[in-house]
Amino acid sequence: MQLINTKKDLKTYLEGLSESTSVGLVPTMGALHSGHISLVERAVRENHVTIVSIFVNPTQFNNQEDLEKYPNTLEADISLLSSVTENLLIFAPSAAEMYSDKISSKSYNFEGLEHVMEGEFRPGHFDGVGTIVEKLLRLVSPHRAYFGEKDFQQLQIIKKLVRITDIDVEIVGCPIVREPNGLAMSSRNERLSKDQRKEAGFIYQTLKAAKKEFGTKSADYVMDWVRKEFETHPDLKLEYIKIADVDQLQAVTTKNNSQEYRAFIAVYIGDVRLIDNIAL
Template sequence: MKIFEKKADLKKYLASLKNEDTKIGFVPTMGALHEGHLSLVKRAKKKNDVTVVSIFVNPTQFDNKEDLKKYPKTLENDIKLLESVNCDVLFTPSVEEIYAENVTAEKYNFDGLEHQMEGKFRDGHFDGVGTIVKTLFEIVEPTTAYFGKKDFQQLQIIKKLVEKYNIPVKIKGRPIFREKDGLAMSSRNTRLTKEHREAAPFIYKTLKKAKKKFGTKNANELTKWVNKQFKKHPLLELEYFTIADESTLQTVTNIDPTKKYRAFIAVFAGEIRLIDNMRLKLK
């Protein structure tokens, strides 16, 4: 696996590999890699000639500076994991390499997708996401980029970014990887206390129950039911639960059988914020 820290060196290397038919698969990450990330790399390897992974903890998408400071950094282990799945190229730029002297996000309009769910609770988050993803796409020039569906709102926003800016890259969403007890894999899970780690699978269990009840209760009733479950839980604090249209991400009250819906949830386990989502289907 080749490792690059400078964008000019990476671009030069990728240019040397390219011909008209060369397919480049790209997996952007913030490191602290787990099986979910590796599944994206494996998929990229299967479908492309060259697979590039980036590891960059992007400061402009953190509304909470303490969260940025504490974000897990495990580069040595990440390199071993990427080598174990035969990743071709790793890009690990510094903040200066990406932003130079100007560590600020561009402003984006994602047609309202950015104002739902995460956008309501994390000020400027999606401007930061748009800024780094667009920058990385310009450096790597991938054929296809792969993202996990755990960050489903982010996935939809990146699709919108590509559409609005005519960026020639296909965006593929891949299934959520879960621990054996159902907790969605996340780099932040390593920061959970033992007590909170044991409590966290309650999020997945509640989503599964909500999925079963979907269609028997209306969206408002289901939301109230989920709120009630978390009020009874001593260790987990619900930030939001919402049922939204998959394409617009807008919270719904009336269910239209011709549309696709998903339940979205954000929960605090102590100081660690966990998100998850699940596709909902009418019986």
């Protein structure tokens, strides 16, 4: 296993690979958990070389306090990755290394994908995501890049990003990995107390029930039902519940049997913000 901190050293490593070597990239912000490991394991299976980037990207945080509280666990992350395979390269640059002179994001037009749900509540977030993902894809030039479906909106935006920037890479979406109580695995879960972590299992329980309701009820009915359910759990503050098509992420008005839908949710428990989604 190699640890590289500079773009120059990464470029040197990549130039040493043969043209027939397939490269998989798993971009992360560290504080790794089993969800990340599932991405890494798939990348290892499907490529000759796997690169895991660990970089807490400042431009995708619209809340400075959230950035400051984000876990920084590089040593533990390296240890966890080494338990998967030693045939990995870890790229862990500083913000100055990635952004050079000015830490700022580009402005993208994701054709409306960036304005709903997370984009509505986190202004500029997806410009930051797009900026760092584009930088990583251009730097590594991987054959495949792996992202989890927990951040499904982000996954769709990254697919759009590679189309509008004409970057030749396959974007691979991977299933959500959950804790025993159904809570979607997230680095932010580490900030929850034991009781909060247990309580947060209600998020997925409600999504599963909403999926069942959606079989016979309208989207508006299901979203109202979810809001009422959260009113019975005062420790969980519902920020939004949205039901949208999976392609354009537009809110459902009338259900179409030929269209796939997902329910998307964001919830605060204390000062920790959690997101999740489920296919309907």
